[in-house]
Amino acid sequence: MTSIVRVIERILVPPTDLLGDGVFETLHLRPSGPWLLDEHLARLARSAAILDMPSPSVRLPGDLPDSGALRIIYTRQILDISVSPIPASVLRERRDGVRALAADSGISVRRRPPWSIAAAKSLSYAENFxxxxxxxRHGADDLIGLSTEGYVLEAPTASVVWLTGDELCTVPPVEAGILPGITAAHLLSRAPSVGLRPAERMITLGELAAADTIWLASSLRGLAEVTSLDGASRTRSPWTPRLLELLGYSATDA
Structure with a gap:
């Protein structure tokens, strides 16, 4: 027992927090500060409420770097704020796009258990990873989850966004029972400024495959264009660099 206790004493978080009973947010750091900070803090509070946790009081340090990933982790025992470099893999996916596979997630949009925390950004990320x-293992970079009814839901760490004609769309989080995507919502709010019509709607895999362009949207990647879906190659879109610029990201980061 002594050796076990000594190991536990070196763990940075309380052992009970390792069970995933908490929430988190990841923000993109820019020279102007954490991007969309208010939106992320509001989602953190909503996530905490879903887990019956009090609203956190977050105070960010004043010496944040001009770029990087800011992560806020909130459990029943700790509130931790850390900064790390943006992984090279994230920058590569933003620049080169991702190969995606679609798969049944085993989740129904019509039948969620009453204790579901799907709308919270919880620490329970084992399934996502x-x-x-x-x-x-199947030759792709990421996965697009489907409901048991055949509707597109989300990627493990990103929202699904697509363009058909001049309509820029994402999945409605309330109807689908998924995490509301902050980057996707902000992109749609800016869509009219570049002549696109924003919309939220449910979509099947066949309809998604027929879209002009598909992206995975998240805080660090911004937009990662889906360059192949279920093994079928897709033509790169001129909208990708334009929308990345609209969001304040660089498409050429290496």
Whole structure:
């Protein structure tokens, strides 16, 4: 027992927090500060409420770097704020796009258990990472989850966004029972400024495959264009650099 206790004493978080009973947010750091900070803090509070946790009081340090990933982790025992470089893989996906596979997630949009925390950004990310590993084992970079009814839901760490004609769309989070995507919502709010019509609607995999362009949207990647879906190559879109610029990201980061 002594050796076990000594190991636990070196863990940076309380052992009970390792069970994933908490929430988090990841923000993109820019020279102007954490991007969309108010929106992320509001979602953190909503996530905490879903887990019956009090609203967190977050005070960011005043010496944040001009770029990087800011992560806020909130559990029943700790509130931790850390900064790390943006992984090279994230920058590569923003620049080169991603190969995606679609798969049934086993989740129904019509039948969620009353204790579901799907709308919270919880620390329970083992399934999310497992989904990406499964995609990698099958020659892809990421996965697009489908409901048991055949509707597109989300990627393990991103929202699904697509363009058909002049309509820029994402999945409605309330109807689909998924996490509301901050980057996707902000992109749609800016869509009219570049002549696109924003919309939220449910979509099947066949309809998604027929879209002009598909992206995975998240805080660090911004937009990662889907360059192939289920093995079918897709033509790169001139809208990708334009929308990345609209969001304040660089498409040429290496």
């Amino acid at each position: 497992a989904a990406r590993r499964w995609a990698a």
